[in-house]
Amino acid sequence: METVTVSAKYQVVIPRAIRQSLGIQPGQKIQVFLYNNRVEFVPVKRMRQMRGFLKGIDATLERDADRV
Numbered sequence: 142m143e144t145v146t147v148s149a150k151y152q153v154v155i156p157r158a159i160r161q162s163l164g165i166q167p168g169q170k171i172q173v174f175l176y177n178n179r180v181e182f183v184p185v186k187r188m189r190q191m192r193g194f195l196k197g198i199d200a201t202l203e204r205d206a207d208r209v
Contacts, residue, residue: 155182 143156155165163184165171170185 143159145153145156147153159165165184172183172185174181174183
């Protein structure tokens with residue numbers, strides 16, 4: 142776990158190891174959420190990059206008897 146400091150302008154630096162593991166590049170958009178009293182940063186990816194990310198997922202599901 143890494144610790145960062147908030148600057149006087151409320152800026153933080155994302156540690157290098159985290160930037161590299163998530164592939165974050167300069168200028169990339171990141172969504173910021175308040176969740177359970179914490180701040181979460183989620184990199185925004187283009188839809189083209191998301192293509193196929195669910196490949197291999199099990200799409201079978203159990204249906205209710207009245208939905209068969």
